[in-house]
Amino acid sequence: MFSRQLIRNTGIQGRRLLSSSKPVFNKIASSPAAAKQPKKAGFLRWTWRATLAAAFAGVGYLTYEVYRETNPSKQTPQTELKPNGNKKKTVVILGSGWGAISTLKDLDTTQYNVIIVSPRNYFLFTPLLPSVPTGTVDVKSISDPVRSIAAQTPGEVKYFEAAAKDIDPVKKEIVIEHKSQRLHLGDAFTTESSDPIQTTINYDYLVYAVGATVNTFGIQGIPEYASFLKEANDATAVRAKLFNAIEASRLLPEGSAERKRLLNVVVCGGGPTGVELAAEIKDFIDQDLSKVIPGIENEMTVSLVEAMPNVLNMFDAKLIQYTKDTFKHMNIDLRTNTMVKKVDLKNVYASAKAADGTTSDIVIPYGTLVWAGGNTQREITKVLSSKVVEQQTARRGLLVDDFMKLFGDDSIYALGDCTFTKNVPTAQVAHQQGHFLATHLNKLAKIDDLEYQRENSDSEKADKLSRRIIKMKENLKPFVYQHQGSMAYIGDERAIADLTFGNWSSISWGGEFTFLFWKIAYVKMMMGTRNRILVSMDWLKSSLFGRDSSKE
Numbered sequence: 001m002f003s004r005q006l007i008r009n010t011g012i013q014g015r016r017l018l019s020s021s022k023p024v025f026n027k028i029a030s031s032p033a034a035a036k037q038p039k040k041a042g043f044l045r046w047t048w049r050a051t052l053a054a055a056f057a058g059v060g061y062l063t064y065e066v067y068r069e070t071n072p073s074k075q076t077p078q079t080e081l082k083p084n085g086n087k088k089k090t091v092v093i094l095g096s097g098w099g100a101i102s103t104l105k106d107l108d109t110t111q112y113n114v115i116i117v118s119p120r121n122y123f124l125f126t127p128l129l130p131s132v133p134t135g136t137v138d139v140k141s142i143s144d145p146v147r148s149i150a151a152q153t154p155g156e157v158k159y160f161e162a163a164a165k166d167i168d169p170v171k172k173e174i175v176i177e178h179k180s181q182r183l184h185l186g187d188a189f190t191t192e193s194s195d196p197i198q199t200t201i202n203y204d205y206l207v208y209a210v211g212a213t214v215n216t217f218g219i220q221g222i223p224e225y226a227s228f229l230k231e232a233n234d235a236t237a238v239r240a241k242l243f244n245a246i247e248a249s250r251l252l253p254e255g256s257a258e259r260k261r262l263l264n265v266v267v268c269g270g271g272p273t274g275v276e277l278a279a280e281i282k283d284f285i286d287q288d289l290s291k292v293i294p295g296i297e298n299e300m301t302v303s304l305v306e307a308m309p310n311v312l313n314m315f316d317a318k319l320i321q322y323t324k325d326t327f328k329h330m331n332i333d334l335r336t337n338t339m340v341k342k343v344d345l346k347n348v349y350a351s352a353k354a355a356d357g358t359t360s361d362i363v364i365p366y367g368t369l370v371w372a373g374g375n376t377q378r379e380i381t382k383v384l385s386s387k388v389v390e391q392q393t394a395r396r397g398l399l400v401d402d403f404m405k406l407f408g409d410d411s412i413y414a415l416g417d418c419t420f421t422k423n424v425p426t427a428q429v430a431h432q433q434g435h436f437l438a439t440h441l442n443k444l445a446k447i448d449d450l451e452y453q454r455e456n457s458d459s460e461k462a463d464k465l466s467r468r469i470i471k472m473k474e475n476l477k478p479f480v481y482q483h484q485g486s487m488a489y490i491g492d493e494r495a496i497a498d499l500t501f502g503n504w505s506s507i508s509w510g511g512e513f514t515f516l517f518w519k520i521a522y523v524k525m526m527m528g529t530r531n532r533i534l535v536s537m538d539w540l541k542s543s544l545f546g547r548d549s550s551k552e
């Protein structure tokens, strides 16, 4: 009965149906109702194959990139003359940060003799620096040695680990100084500088990208007692101080004022550096320290002190409010309208403004203190400003034109945090400026070659070359900054993002999904594949095993 009905429904020949049961099921699958099944299976099979192929391609690409980074090709050596007989100009790049390294990466180093000078022999991916004190990310994962970067360019690049001490824009000379650090055995924290070595180098073009330094506004006690978060060793120092305070507090009676003081982390400055650091430290306490020191999450306090009514002033108002709400939910003690006036070994002295406008003096005891109050010009930038008439009124940074050329000097280009432009000083700006400047200098090298060729040509050819040179000079386009948006980590696995799409649209996001986006965007923004892999592994490691709680 069943078989007959089946025959009717499916139109299967009785002979085959009766001979074996297996074909029945095959034929049933081809019935209109079941026709979708093999299609679905086929789709899944192809999806699986595509995923496998993509995974293989990804691994292959990564392997190739790592191989390329670690096995650089032979470089064209530095020479006085180019193969065409023209003089090879010298470009000195001061710095090894965002502006300097972005320039170096895109500069045609076969067209110039390039010298890079920086006291820091590595590039530091600053956006992830706030994750270092808590051990979410290892400092080595966000550092890329200058020598490795320099070895990957087509032409030889010389590197001097030194700081510029003086610049003579007339003679086009720079005095640079190297200071070695002598480590005292038995006391790894004490270092001493050896006798400095000085030398003078010359340039045809100077790419000035020395960044900025921390602004303490002359507030008493900050240089002596506060840590900063600007360089890799600052992050290590914050971690050491944090753990010193935590371990010392264990010896004191619960509830005592001294124990409470030691367990208070005070971060001064509610810009992105301060916010991200406060958020990372609070996460560390709540998510990991609480597992190894039960109860510490209730004892430790993280305070963020900001002079203005709001934190993160460059972000959309909704995202500022979202950050404040997140901080409240995380129990971060946010003190806006509170201006730090003085600091000593144990306390921060501030002036707090109430809603009615009245001010009162307050004292905030601390065990760990970090100053994230913003930036100011480096001494060397002040020295340079003093030597160029057009720069002498430049208080907030060097003044440059749309090609990043220093006002008052045709051979010096300045970029990044050491300049004062309409753009907020960020890595994003310095990175784009570096790319622009390298492209611009590459074009200047071509123009220079044509000019050399013109000098050695008959008048007819010289005329042709002149027209070409004029056209090339007219085609030199000024720098235009493309703002892609701002992002910040605000704790509890949440980030905020103000994203810009061209000139026509922007979107503000906040939350866990934004945190995922933040991670992807930062990995993409990193300059080397090695660092991308290391940071991804660090994130995986800390999510699997938690952040490490050893002091070193």
Ligand code: FAD
Residues within 6 Å of the ligand: 094, 095, 096, 097, 098, 099, 100, 117, 118, 119, 120, 126, 127, 128, 129, 130, 162, 163, 164, 165, 209, 210, 211, 212, 229, 230, 273, 378, 380, 415, 416, 417, 418, 425, 426, 427, 428, 429, 430, 487
């Ligand atoms: P830097 O990157 O600071 O580089 C300056 C270089 O000059 C350094 O290598 C230094 O050693 C060298 N130098 C110093 N003195 C001398 C000298 N006398 N001679 C020669 N070399 C010298 N921006 C963003 O866009 N997004 C972010 O998420 C972000 N996060 C940040 C997080 C932190 C904790 C910090 C501190 C900054 C962050 N920034 C971020 C800002 C960004 O790091 C800076 O805007 C960017 O580094 C500026 O690049 P720069 O090349 O001008 O200077």
Ligand code: NAD
Residues within 6 Å of the ligand: 127, 217, 219, 268, 269, 270, 271, 272, 273, 274, 305, 306, 307, 308, 312, 314, 338, 339, 340, 341, 372, 373, 374, 375, 424, 425, 426, 486, 487, 488, 489
């Ligand atoms: P900042 O200048 O952005 O913020 C410093 C904060 O400290 C300000 O809000 C200021 O009001 C406050 N402050 C100054 N003096 C004070 C006092 N006496 N008492 C209390 N508060 C005081 O500095 P930052 O956060 O170090 O950032 C520096 C630069 O780097 C900025 O251009 C910033 O955009 C960029 N940055 C960007 C990111 C990001 O995009 N995620 C992260 C870090 C830094």
